[in-house]
Amino acid sequence: MQLLDRKIDIYLSKWKSNPERKPLIVKGARQIGKTESIRAFGRRNYESVIEINFVLQKKFRAIFDNGYDVASIIKNISLLEPSWQFIPGNTLLFFDELQKCPDCATSLKSFCQDKRYDVICSGSLMGIYYEEIESNAVGYKEDYEMHSMDFEEFLWAKGYSPEQIEELYGHMSTLQPFSQIEMDTMTALFLDYMTLGGMPEVVRMYIDNGHFEGTLRLQRQLLKDYEEDITKYASQTDKAKVLAVYSHISAFLAKENKKFQISKIAKGARNREYIGAVEWLKQAGVVNVCYCLNNAELPLKGNYNPDYYKIYYHDTGLLIASLDEEAQEDMRANKNFGTYKGAIYENIVGEMLRKSGYEQLYFYKHDNPAIEMDFFVRDADSLVPVEVKAKDGATASLNNLIKWESFPDVKYGIKFGYKNIGWNGQFYTFPYFLSFLLRRFLKDRKER
Numbered sequence: 001m002q003l004l005d006r007k008i009d010i011y012l013s014k015w016k017s018n019p020e021r022k023p024l025i026v027k028g029a030r031q032i033g034k035t036e037s038i039r040a041f042g043r044r045n046y047e048s049v050i051e052i053n054f055v056l057q058k059k060f061r062a063i064f065d066n067g068y069d070v071a072s073i074i075k076n077i078s079l080l081e082p083s084w085q086f087i088p089g090n091t092l093l094f095f096d097e098l099q100k101c102p103d104c105a106t107s108l109k110s111f112c113q114d115k116r117y118d119v120i121c122s123g124s125l126m127g128i129y130y131e132e133i134e135s136n137a138v139g140y141k142e143d144y145e146m147h148s149m150d151f152e153e154f155l156w157a158k159g160y161s162p163e164q165i166e167e168l169y170g171h172m173s174t175l176q177p178f179s180q181i182e183m184d185t186m187t188a189l190f191l192d193y194m195t196l197g198g199m200p201e202v203v204r205m206y207i208d209n210g211h212f213e214g215t216l217r218l219q220r221q222l223l224k225d226y227e228e229d230i231t232k233y234a235s236q237t238d239k240a241k242v243l244a245v246y247s248h249i250s251a252f253l254a255k256e257n258k259k260f261q262i263s264k265i266a267k268g269a270r271n272r273e274y275i276g277a278v279e280w281l282k283q284a285g286v287v288n289v290c291y292c293l294n295n296a297e298l299p300l301k302g303n304y305n306p307d308y309y310k311i312y313y314h315d316t317g318l319l320i321a322s323l324d325e326e327a328q329e330d331m332r333a334n335k336n337f338g339t340y341k342g343a344i345y346e347n348i349v350g351e352m353l354r355k356s357g358y359e360q361l362y363f364y365k366h367d368n369p370a371i372e373m374d375f376f377v378r379d380a381d382s383l384v385p386v387e388v389k390a391k392d393g394a395t396a397s398l399n400n401l402i403k404w405e406s407f408p409d410v411k412y413g414i415k416f417g418y419k420n421i422g423w424n425g426q427f428y429t430f431p432y433f434l435s436f437l438l439r440r441f442l443k444d445r446k447e448r
Contacts, residue, residue, distance in 0.1 A: 003036070003040055004033070004149070004153070004156075004157050004200055004203065004204060005153065005157070006153055007152075007153060008026070008033075008034075008037045008038075008144065009037060009040075011144055012024075012037070012038070012041045012120075013041075015142070016118070021142070022112050022140060022141050022142050023108040023111050023112055023118075023119035023120070023121065023140065023141050023142070024119070024120045024141065024142045024143075024144060025098065025105075025120075025121045025122070025141050025143050025144070026038060026120065026122040026146055027122075027123075027143060027144065027145050027146065027285070028124075028145060028147060029284060029285035029286055029314060030124040030225065030226070030229060031199060031200075031222060032146055032147060032148045032149075032198075032199065032200065032285075033148075033149075033200040034122045034146055035096055035122060036200070037146075038096075038122055039051065039094070041092075042092040042094055042120075046090055046092040046118070047085075047090040048084070048085045048086065048090060048091040049091070049092045049094060050091060050092070051094040051096065052077070052094070052095050052096065053096040054095065054096065054097045054098065054101040054104070055096075055097040055100050056097075060077070060080060061100070061101045062076070063076040063077050063080070064101075064103040064104065064106070068103075068106050068107040068110050069110050070107075070110050070111055070114040070116065070117070073107060073110075074117075088116040088117070089116065091116075091117045091118070092117070092118045092119075092120065093111070093117050093118065093120075094121075094122070095119070095120070095121045095122070096121075096122050097122075097123045097124070098121040098122060098123035099233070100123070105121070105141075108121070108140050109140040111140075112140040112141070113140075124229065124233075124284070145285075147198070147285070147314065147354065147355045148197060148198035148199050148200070148314065148315045149198030149199075149200060149203055150198060150352065150355040150356070151190060151193050151433065151435075151436045152165055152436055154189075154193045154198060157203055157204075158189065158207070168186070168433075168434065168437065169437050169440065169441075171421060172421065172430065172434050173441060175421055175422070175423050175428075176421065177420040177421045178431070183431065186431070186433045187418070187432075187433060189433070190431075190432055190433035192206075194317070194320070194344065194348050195212070195317060195320060196215055196317045197219065197315040197316055197317015197320075197321075199219070199222055199317065199318070201218060201222075202215050202219055202222075205218060216321055219317055219318055219320075219321035222318060222321075223318055223322060226246070226286055227243065227246070227247075229284075230242050230243055231243070233284075234280060238276055238277055238280060241273070241274050241276070241277035242277045242280050242281060244266055244269075244277070245260075245262075245274060245277045245278055245281060245311070246286070246287075248260075248264075248265045249287065249311050249313060249319075249322075250319060250322045250323060252264075252310075252311070253310075253311075253312070253319070253343035253346075254343060257365070258310045258343060258346070259308065259309070260278075260309055260311045271307045275306070278309070286314055287312065287313060287314055288311070288312045288313075288314055288351065288354050288361055289309050289310070289311055289312075289360075289361065290309060290310045290311075290312060290350060290361035290362065290363050290375070291304040291305065291306065291309045291362055291363075292304060292305050292308040292309065292362075292363055292364060292365055293362050293364045293376060296364045296366075296371070296373070296376070296383065296385075296401060296407050296410065297383060297407070297408075298378065298383050298409045300360070300362055300376065300383075304362060310346075310363065312346065312347045312351065313351075314351065314354070315351065316344065316348045316351055319343075319344070319347050342388065342390040344390075345388050345390045345416070346374055348432065349374070349375065349386065349388045349416055349432070350375065352435040352436045352438070353375060353377065353386075353435070353438070353439070355436065356437075356438065356439040356440075357439055358377060358439065362376045362377075363375055363376065364376060364385075369400070371397050371400060371401060373385045373386070373387060373397055373398070373401065374386060374387055374388045375388070377438070377439070377442065379442045379443070379445065382409055382412070383409040383410050384410070384412065384414060385397075385398055385401050385402075385410060385413040386416070386438075387413065387414070387415045387416070388416050388417075389415060389416065389417035390417075392417060392418065392419065398413045398415060398426075398427055399426065399427075401413065402426045402427065412427055413426065413427035413428070414427060414428050414430065415427050415428065415429045415430070416430055416431070416432050416434075416435055417429065417431070417432070418431065419431060
């Protein structure tokens with residue numbers, strides 16, 4: 001089985017090189033490659049790797065019964081598995097499926113103070129116990145949020161080198177348009193990536209086989225697995241609500257305004273009754289929630305309506321896999337991604353923003369004057385509108401946000417579409433395949 005290079009590999013190497021490192025919790029949705037990456041890191045860097053899965057090895061949930069000090073925990077592990085070696089300074093303790101044993105999180109303080117053994121915890125963290133895990137480990141852990149593969153990781157899997165990817169950024173940073181062969185090649189790769197998404201098992205099948213056969217079946221199985229996890233982990237009172245929200249995402253994205261309306265998913269449903277369900281899916285890493293700003297101005301945090309939001313899939317390939325058979329055929333055979341009212345492109349750009357480190361997504365819609373913008377991000381001192389164009393139409397909202405005096409925080413904008421690189425004095429135009437580099441571009445732009 002081909003081991004895929006992931007960005008967490010870089011993070012884990014930096015984590016290990018820090019002499020003051022704390023126990024690490026790797027968070028993220030299920031089946032995005034957490035276990036595989038941590039396991040491979042352990043094999044490369046430690047003489048002894050102790051891996052405990054609290055789902056598959058239930059007996060180990062009792063190792064904290066005598067207390068949370070390191071000596072008691074190691075003693076109890078050794079009683080259950082006497083052949084395992086604990087070498088101070090050269091042992092990694094990998095606790096997987098942490099959500100099934102929150103007592104493990106309480107022990108992180110002891111491991112942090114003891115410092116003889118490195119500890120990494122992981123799990124799907126589908127809402128259950130997460131608040132308890134957080135409170136038990138405050139100050140004695142590090143967190144890393146992992147996602148399914150982004151476009152850069154997909155390019156690595158396709159054989160592209162970091163130097164070749166740096167060339168893409170070189171075009172972006174200098175505003176040098178791509179040649180036609182560069183545009184055609186990268187656009188085709190990005191369309192493949194959108195169709196597949198970034199779930200490692202799906203990407204690996206595509207890379208190994210050289211075609212899409214079997215990938216849709218695998219994606220649909222992943223969707224079923226998520227539904228099973230909701231049934232398994234959501235509380236009994238919230239289970240139906242979480243499933244109702246999850247099953248309606250693609251239906252609302254197909255609408256013109258893409259607003260998620262709780263009142264339309266169940267008779268008599270009210271938004272306040274479903275806030276927990278939406279937050280559960282968000283915490284689980286299954287969806288990206290995009291909130292409507294109250295005003296197109298800084299700051300972003302606190303300046304939004306919690307009852308007005310769009311919900312996107314965390315992985316665009318899974319969104320496409322959730323559609324009906326006719327849409328599937330059109331998109332996979334004809335690459336006709338623009339027919340779904342722009343939702344596919346909005347989903348992929350939102351996904352790239354989240355995967356590049358933006359913790360929260362925002363959009364804006366105002367009826368008088370008529371202004372609508374797909375996303376907002378920011379640089380050091382300005383608000384940056386991001387427009388996503390499935391077709392090369394008018395950009396009235398983007399132009400008005402920049403030129404109208406009523407939006408002083410907006411100084412320039414970004415437009416993503418099937419267009420080459422450009423700058424017209426008001427907004428930058430970039431092809432979709434550069435969206436994973438936007439945050440880096442905005443940071444470097446302010447430093448130049």
